[in-house]
Amino acid sequence: MTSKKTEKYQMILEGALKVFAEHGFHKSQVSKIAKAAGVADGTIYLYFKRKEDLLICLFREKLGELVQKFEDSVRDIDDVKEALHKVCEIHYTELENNVDLAHVTQIELRQSSMELRREIGMAFKPYIVLIENLLVKGVQQGVFKPDLDVKLVRLLLFGAMDEVVTSWLISGRKYSLAGQVNGTIDFFLKGIAR
Known part of the structure; x- marks a missing residue:
């Protein structure tokens, strides 16, 4: 991954961590994760196929x-x-x-x-x-x-x-x-x- 892609990937993981901790995995919406990460909703799907993949990563x-x-x-x-x-x-x-x-x-x-x-x-x-x-x-x-x-x-x-x-x-x-x-x-x- 390029440094810009790596940076976005890390931002998404940090956003997911925050949202999962606050709302729980099952109640966490991709839109909330995207907002916490400072990226568009669709950007998350460029890195992860599904929310479960995000948790695993x-x-x-x-x-x-x-x-x-x-x-x-x-x-x-x-x-x-x-x-x-x-x-x-x-x-x-x-x-x-x-x-x-x-x-x-x-x-x-x-x-x-x-x-x-x-x-x-x-x-x-x-x-x-x-x-x-x-x-x-x-x-x-x-x-x-x-x-x-x-x-x-x-x-x-x-x-x-x-x-x-x-x-x-x-x-x-x-x-x-x-x-x-x-x-x-x-x-x-x-x-x-x-």
Whole structure:
């Protein structure tokens, strides 16, 4: 894409994020997304065939950016406990700083069709793999239990972080999400450390 097309594409994604968070995916009209993005209604269809494609691309882009931040931040950390702490810290901090993204990832995903959830779930896969790789590294280093069920623990850790964010949103964001990092990671480390 040319830089002008890339800029419009990003404007549409940001507009969609705002509108989906405010009105919910099903009640969001393409005209509202276009208005929020500052483009004509028809422009959206030059980039996306249907509203569902827009939601899928939004997840891919935003989660891709998030996974890149995770990977960049843990690349040079040898201590797997510290690396898991960093992943949780970024997860909570990024979503606390972007409430629209938190709302769309936590609330709208659960209200989507199973087919749409499957497609969006593919965007989560690199994140799950990153967590799994950290757990495997911890087992190999002798930091975590040798019989650790890595595939189960990666889902439990991701699921716990996911639920903490959802509870924070439902509570009306009455406390610091980033303030929950130590409690989350300490809980897991007590269960998986040697």
